């Protein structure tokens with residue numbers, strides 16, 4: 406297979422971690438007979454320095470015409486005082502909105518080798534944890550009309566049926582490849598958008614009779630996530646609830662440097678990135694954990710290129726690397742082997758070959 410991947414390393418540790426992820430993708434291509442071409446693009450602080458804009462038109466155009474995008478992270482103290490319309494993070498919203506990426510996938514995966522990092526009691530996560538949060542990304546209250554009145558302010562939440570339908574369909578399709586269980590999260594006892602959400606999800610569910618569907622109110626869901634996280638397979642929810650629940654779910658795994666994410670549209674195109682930021686405190690010091698970005702490559706192989714075997718190979722190589730005892734500083738514990746960004750990349754690459 407031949408494909409073109411746009412690389413947007415960004416700022417801080419972005420270049421360090423994207424470099425290792427690219428080496429892993431190259432190793433997969435070599436091992437399984439694929440041909441990858443890269444486009445090197447700028448966004449975030451680097452782009453502000455070079456062009457005055459966090460998201461140059463050229464970047465959006467070239468990224469959109471690739472098969473997939475791999476992003477590191479953007480931002481840092483150098484750009485903290487630029488006007489808000491020019492902040493590096495604007496590049497992320499611009500890329501997601503500009504490419505119509507309405508579906509955000511955030512797996513919360515607890516590796517048994519890192520179980521100590523989990524803040525919950527060990528019996529709650531025994532045997533590991535694997536939850537996928539499917540969050541609607543381009544609708545809801547973050548995109549509704551907002552404003553100020555004389556002595557107040559308002560934000561509006563609205564959803565169309567088709568917006569709900571397309572994200573629900575993604576969630577059910579993903580559940581079909583996993584444990585076939587969807588938990589739809591809303592606030593249907595209060596919100597009208599939630600009542601439409603629930604009715605629409607019920608309708609979509611009819612096309613997936615093998616998938617078990619249940620509904621939870623968001624307050625209950627946030628409690629259940631820490632009370633009994635293993636009850637979940639796929640959590641489907643709207644934009645703001647998903648923002649909060651996906652952070653909660655990822656914290657259960659305890660290691661921000663381990664978690665990938667994907668933002669997808671209806672076809673196979675997607676943007677893949679670690680959930681963490683640009684970690685300016687450790688940038689350029691060979692200290693960053695590249696595994697979240699490497700696991701983002703696994704998601705790219707699975708969701709954009711439908712290369713299951715190759716995606717499994719990357720995840721297996723990461724597991725083997727942890728089994729062999731390699732740890733960057735953020736996941737280091739006594740009795741394991743401390744390594745840097747580059748050495749972690751080396752270990753994963755050699756486990757793929």
Ligand code: NAD
Nearest residue numbers: 478479480481482662681682683684685686687693694735
């Ligand atoms: P952060 O995620 O960058 O860092 C939080 C802490 O986690 C830091 O101590 C950092 O060293 C550590 N950390 C993060 N990723 C790591 C990794 N791969 N390996 C080892 N340690 C890691 O969050 P922050 O400090 O709040 O933000 C720093 C900058 O990143 C800010 O400018 C923020 O706006 C930006 N940011 C960008 C994104 C993005 O590009 N998607 C997301 C969040 C924050």
